[in-house]
Amino acid sequence: MVGQAPPYDIRYTNDEIRNMIEVNRKGEVWVFAEQHNEQIEDTPIELMSKARHLADTLGVKLAAVVLGNGVKDLATKLIQYGADKVYVAEHPLLRTYQTNSYAKVIYDLIHKHEPQIVLYGATIAGRDLAPRIASAIKAGLTADCTDLQIGDHTTVKDKKIHKNLLFQIRPAFGGNIVATIINHDRWPQMATVREGVMPMPEPDVKRKGEIIEEQVTLAQSDLPLEILEEHKRPKKVDLKAARIIVAGGAGVGSKDNFKLVWDLANCLGGAPAATRAAVDLGFIDHDHQVGQTGTTVRPSLYIAVGISGAIQHQAGMSQSQKIVAINNDPDAPIFGVAHYKIIGDLNEVVPMMIKSIKEKSIKD
Amino acid sequence: MGYNCVVLIKQVPDTKRITGDVMNEDGTVKRSALPAIFNPEDLNALEMALQIKDKFGGHITVITMGLPAASEILRGSLFRGADEAILLTDRRCAASDTLATSYILSCAVKRINYDIVLCGRQAIDGDTAQVGPQLAEKLGVKQITYVEELTELSGKTITARRNIGNGWQQVKADLPVLLTVTGDANEPRVAAAKKMMKYKNALAPVEVEQKIKAENPDADEMDIKELAEHKCGKLIEQGLLMKQWDLDAIEADLSWCGMNGSPTKVHRIQSVVLAAKETKQIEPSENGISDMVHELIEDKIIA
Ligand SMILES: Cc1cc2nc3c(=O)[nH]c(=O)nc-3n(C[C@H](O)[C@H](O)[C@H](O)COP(=O)(O)OP(=O)(O)OC[C@H]3O[C@@H](n4cnc5c(N)ncnc54)[C@H](O)[C@@H]3O)c2cc1C
Ligand SMILES: Cc1cc2nc3c(=O)[nH]c(=O)nc-3n(C[C@H](O)[C@H](O)[C@H](O)COP(=O)(O)OP(=O)(O)OC[C@H]3O[C@@H](n4cnc5c(N)ncnc54)[C@H](O)[C@@H]3O)c2cc1C
Numbered sequence: 001m002v003g004q005a006p007p008y009d010i011r012y013t014n015d016e017i018r019n020m021i022e023v024n025r026k027g028e029v030w031v032f033a034e035q036h037n038e039q040i041e042d043t044p045i046e047l048m049s050k051a052r053h054l055a056d057t058l059g060v061k062l063a064a065v066v067l068g069n070g071v072k073d074l075a076t077k078l079i080q081y082g083a084d085k086v087y088v089a090e091h092p093l094l095r096t097y098q099t100n101s102y103a104k105v106i107y108d109l110i111h112k113h114e115p116q117i118v119l120y121g122a123t124i125a126g127r128d129l130a131p132r133i134a135s136a137i138k139a140g141l142t143a144d145c146t147d148l149q150i151g152d153h154t155t156v157k158d159k160k161i162h163k164n165l166l167f168q169i170r171p172a173f174g175g176n177i178v179a180t181i182i183n184h185d186r187w188p189q190m191a192t193v194r195e196g197v198m199p200m201p202e203p204d205v206k207r208k209g210e211i212i213e214e215q216v217t218l219a220q221s222d223l224p225l226e227i228l229e230e231h232k233r234p235k236k237v238d239l240k241a242a243r244i245i246v247a248g249g250a251g252v253g254s255k256d257n258f259k260l261v262w263d264l265a266n267c268l269g270g271a272p273a274a275t276r277a278a279v280d281l282g283f284i285d286h287d288h289q290v291g292q293t294g295t296t297v298r299p300s301l302y303i304a305v306g307i308s309g310a311i312q313h314q315a316g317m318s319q320s321q322k323i324v325a326i327n328n329d330p331d332a333p334i335f336g337v338a339h340y341k342i343i344g345d346l347n348e349v350v351p352m353m354i355k356s357i358k359e360k361s362i363k364d
Numbered sequence: 365m366g367y368n369c370v371v372l373i374k375q376v377p378d379t380k381r382i383t384g385d386v387m388n389e390d391g392t393v394k395r396s397a398l399p400a401i402f403n404p405e406d407l408n409a410l411e412m413a414l415q416i417k418d419k420f421g422g423h424i425t426v427i428t429m430g431l432p433a434a435s436e437i438l439r440g441s442l443f444r445g446a447d448e449a450i451l452l453t454d455r456r457c458a459a460s461d462t463l464a465t466s467y468i469l470s471c472a473v474k475r476i477n478y479d480i481v482l483c484g485r486q487a488i489d490g491d492t493a494q495v496g497p498q499l500a501e502k503l504g505v506k507q508i509t510y511v512e513e514l515t516e517l518s519g520k521t522i523t524a525r526r527n528i529g530n531g532w533q534q535v536k537a538d539l540p541v542l543l544t545v546t547g548d549a550n551e552p553r554v555a556a557a558k559k560m561m562k563y564k565n566a567l568a569p570v571e572v573e574q575k576i577k578a579e580n581p582d583a584d585e586m587d588i589k590e591l592a593e594h595k596c597g598k599l600i601e602q603g604l605l606m607k608q609w610d611l612d613a614i615e616a617d618l619s620w621c622g623m624n625g626s627p628t629k630v631h632r633i634q635s636v637v638l639a640a641k642e643t644k645q646i647e648p649s650e651n652g653i654s655d656m657v658h659e660l661i662e663d664k665i666i667a
Contacts, residue, residue: 099497099506099507099509100506103501123529124509124510124527124528124529125528127493127494127497127509128497128507128509128510129497130494131462131492131493131494131495131496131497131498131501132497132498132500132501132507134463134494134498135463135466135497135498135499135500135501135502136501138463138627139463139627140461140463140626140627140628141462141463141492141494141628142628143462143490143491143492143493143494144491144492151631153629153631167631168628171491172489172490172491173377173379173489173491174379174380174488174491176379176635177633177634177635178633178634178635179630179632179633179634180630180631180632180633180634181628181629181630181631182628182629182631183627183628183629184629185627186627224506224537224538225506225508225535225536225537226535226536226537227533227534227535228523228534228535228536229533229534230528230531230532230533230534231531231532231533232528232530232531233530233531234530235530244666268666269667300665301660301665301666321665322660322663322665324656335643338643339642339643339644340643340644340646340656341643341644341645341646342645342646342647342648342652342653342656343645343648344648345648348648349648349653352648352649352650352653353653353657355650356650356653356654356657357657357666359654360654360657360658360661
């Protein structure tokens with residue numbers, strides 16, 4: 001079955017240059033409102049308040065882009081979360097996400113409206129789609145951003161100042177550095193944004209906006225994959241929604257002893273969580289993992305039990321409002337981000353905490 | 365019968381072993397202080413290609429774009445069973461972002477007959493997972509990302525299971541196709557002793573030249589060239605000369621390569637400084653803890 005490579009021209013032609021759009025200072029800020037089964041994903045909604053801020057700073061409109069079939073109703077919701085405009089592209093072939101069909105429609109929309117910024121959630125679908133579009137349109141794409149800002153950049157060579165660019169801030173090198181990336185000459189400026197790093201905005205039911213229905217033409221050949229089967233399991237825990245999180249690390253010692261973490265979480269009405277080391281040791285399911293390769297959380301209270309505080313763990317919890325750390329090593333890095341530092345054996349400290357909380361709640 | 369596979373592999377600094385002292389003052393990373401390794405998920409991609417070859421036969425070409433030192437992972441691939449290794453090296457590739465990298469790789473892959481192109485899901489240094497999909501677009505082939513199992517290969521169709529975050533999806537497609545392979549897909553095999561014996565002296569032309577220069581410090585350029593040509597000729601006879609391409613060899617348009625071809629630019633890099641907060645030390649005693657719980661209730665942190 002030795003096939004032939006597609007008969008593509010090796011060289012880029014002038015046509016390719018036409019794929020690109022011009023630097024357009026009046027262009028809108030866009031958020032791709034990823035939806036599955038007529039439900040918008042959390043990440044694009046989290047992105048809305050940041051995108052709103054970017055659009056206000058630039059003095060342009062914020063638009064959400066939603067693709068699907070029977071998704072027009074979602075537009076109202078997106079306006080409530082801050083969009084001035086919603087572009088709705090509906091087609092039976094857009095019912096389920098596929099790379100090529102979605103990429104084609106968004107590519108055409110970008111050409112038609114020339115936005116200056118296009119943002120995607122760094123979800124599995126977002127990370128499958130955005131690079132495909134960037135490659136077609138020859139635009140830059142920054143992966144997995146944790147923050148976005150507007151700022152000026154001076155090019156080293158000619159000292160030219162480029163005003164009001166999108167600063168795309170992302171960790172790299174396994175979380176050990178933070179890079180600020182810009183693209184000043186090839187637009188749109190595009191980025192994917194990590195899940196859970198921006199707070200969920202409150203909807204404003206009184207907000208008004210414009211809904212624009214876009215015509216799409218698609219053929220069956222735009223869906224080159226056949227989805228045979230799909231299994232989704234609900235997450236065992238919704239860490240992002242938890243106000244209180246009790247997280248255990250390798251220091252907890254065993255799956256049995258992890259009961260301490262569950263008990264403390266239960267008496268606080270919180271959710272149990274863990275480090276990757278604890279997950280790898282089989283103490284708890286991966287759905288509970290906090291950090292760079294788990295969930296990013298920002299609860300009111302985060303209690304770290306037997307956790308050393310590796311950079312990759314901190315990436316997922318350092319934004320918590322109050323952090324309590326229990327560790328028997330006075331030099332554990334977790335103490336660097338803690339508000340309350342308890343140097344001691346977790347096997348003694350956690351039962352004391354449970355007791356104290358129970359006593360206090362009886363008194364009230 | 366059989367399938368032609370092209371596997372794209374990258375040599376990366378071992379970022380899992382980063383410690384404070386490999387960071388420069390200005391927040392950049394001293395790459396030389398970290399061991400260079402085979403990007404972990406590229407080993408999974410190679411393993412998937414090897415399993416295809418074991419079952420159906422065919423030919424595996426591995427390609428890496430990088431410095432001459434990246435030849436190390438090409439040899440690592442030959443040790444495991446790859447048939448052909450290509451080093452894509454050129455100073456003008458430097459500073460390529462993912463868009464330029466995928467363009468350069470596409471120029472190389474287009475020169476090879478393939479049914480399946482395999483990439484790792486993500487490289488552990490740049491951490492973007494963008495090169496695979498960008499390359500698929502440039503090749504004009506469909507992509508299946510986050511592959512965790514190759515379920516079936518029969519005739520001109522492939523069925524694979526991909527991870528979709530909170531579950532999985534089974535998809536079917538006609539060849540040719542590009543896959544990005546996750547670390548869960550398989551257990552990569554180790555180097556085979558026999559192949560290691562056979563290929564341990566395999567070299568890329570640039571390495572031959574470096575070696576001869578080191579062995580003959582006083583020789584002039586003409587002599588070195590001649591000696592290198594001679595040595596390369598011998599290696600070809602033994603089947604031990606790895607292919608080496610530069611941007612001219614793959615007829616790449618320079619305006620899409622390196623710095624010129626890269627829309628993303630680094631504005632600033634900072635090392636992660638862990639935010640120091642005002643920390644209160646609590647005694648691990650009933651009283652200490654009771655006071656803390658009290659304070660948390662007062663502050664309305666605990667309901
Ligand atoms: C701090 C920092 C941040 C960066 N951020 C961005 C960014 O946001 N956007 C951007 O466009 N670029 C960025 N870059 C540049 C980017 O890292 C390089 O272009 C890199 O060569 C490819 O990206 P990656 O390492 O993320 O690879 P990935 O896209 O994660 O790699 C996926 C797969 O592609 C294949 N592959 C990748 N590179 C090669 C290669 N050289 N040879 C053969 N196969 C390969 C491998 O199979 C690999 O497993 C950044 C670089 C640094 C240092
Ligand atoms: C690319 C990459 C991604 C990663 N992603 C994540 C991620 O998403 N989330 C994550 O958590 N990690 C992640 N990691 C792993 C991370 O680097 C650490 O290895 C991990 O967080 C360590 O977990 P830990 O703190 O539970 O274990 P350890 O580092 O082993 O720490 C255990 C701690 O328990 C303390 N201890 C032991 N006994 C007691 C006791 N009786 N009483 C009190 N304290 C005690 C010890 O002093 C120690 O500080 C990632 C790593 C890499 C390279």
